[in-house]
Each structure stands twice: as C-alpha cells, then as structure tokens.
Amino acid sequence: KQWYQRRVRVHRMLLTEESEHWEVYNEEERQELLFLLFKHLVLGGPVCQYDDKIDRYLEIAKGLYKELITVQKNSETKKIELISKVLKVSAWDGDICWFPGDEHHQTFCYLILNPVNRIVTVFSHDYGKGCW
Numbered sequence: 001k002q003w004y005q006r007r008v009r010v011h012r013m014l015l016t017e018e019s020e021h022w023e024v025y026n027e028e029e030r031q032e033l034l035f036l037l038f039k040h041l042v043l044g045g046p047v048c049q050y051d052d053k054i055d056r057y058l059e060i061a062k063g064l065y066k067e068l069i070t071v072q073k074n075s076e077t078k079k080i081e082l083i084s085k086v087l088k089v090s091a092w093d094g095d096i097c098w099f100p101g102d103e104h105h106q107t108f109c110y111l112i113l114n115p116v117n118r119i120v121t122v123f124s125h126d127y128g129k130g131c132w
Contacts, residue, residue, distance in 0.1 A: 007050055014039045015105065033069065033086045033110070037061040043106055045127060068121055070114045085113040101126040 013021035029035055038061040044050060051057065069084040089109050091099040100109040109124035 007052065010042060010054065014042060033112075034061060034065045036108075036110075037064050037068075040106060040108065040125065045106065045125075068112045068123060070116060072116065083115060085115070087111045087113070100124050 009019075009021065012019040013024060016022065025035060038057060041057045041061055041064075042054075069082060069086075071080050072083050073079070074081050087110065089099075089111055090097055097103055101107045104127040106125060106127035109122065112121040112123065113119075114121070
C-alpha cells in the first residue's frame with residue numbers, strides 16, 4: 001500500500017499544479033527533454049506495470065537522453081555543451097489535432113536535431129494505440 005501512495009504522489013507532482021510537490025521543478029525544468037522522458041516513463045501507458053523503485057525510471061530516462069542528444073566540448077570554455085535542438089511537434093487543423101493524435105499528455109512527438117551529423121531523430125508515442 002505504501003508503494004502505491006508514493007506512486008500517486010509522484011504522478012500528482014508530474015501532472016497537477018495543486019500538488020504539494022509541484023514546485024520541486026520549475027517551468028523551465030519541466031520543458032527539458034530529460035524531465036519529459038522521465039515523466040513519460042513514470043506515467044506509463046494503459047497496460048503499464050509500474051515499478052516501485054524510482055531509481056529505475058531515472059536510470060532509463062538518463063540512458064534514453066544520452067542516446068537521443070548530442071553534446072560537444074566548447075573550444076573556448078572547455079565545457080561540454082548540448083548542441084541538439086529538441087522540438088515538440090504537432091499538426092492542427094482548427095480544433096483538430098491530426099498528429100501525433102489526441103491531446104492526451106502521454107501522446108507526443110519530439111524531433112531531436114543533430115546539427116553536426118545532420119540527423120533528425122523522431123521520438124513519439126500515441127497513447128492507447130496498438131495495445132491489443
């Protein structure tokens with residue numbers, strides 16, 4: 001029962017501004033790809049079997065992030081900098097969202113642009129589609 005209560009608190013923190021833990025992340029942090037990956041993994045899908053260990057979600061989110069983004073060392077500052085551009089995309093016609101699909105918070109499409117290799121990676125999910 002305790003693991004369920006913790007999961008509900010984390011879900012509220014990710015989705016509900018009224019949550020007592022909403023302020024843990026500011027708006028800028030909530031727009032970062034790493035946070036979005038973590039959020040999508042934790043919230044899961046319609047047939048998700050949740051894990052009660054948050055570390056597993058963090059580990060997978062970090063691994064995905066490292067696979068999706070490109071960094072390089074700044075020649076002047078010698079610091080590692082993110083050079084990928086991340087875009088959240090959708091296609092609308094009036095009030096109808098044609099792509100990626102419905103307006104569910106787990107339906108998304110991100111384009112990750114690598115300017116060095118000129119590669120675009122598409123990372124998307126359409127919530128509830130193709131489960132059965």
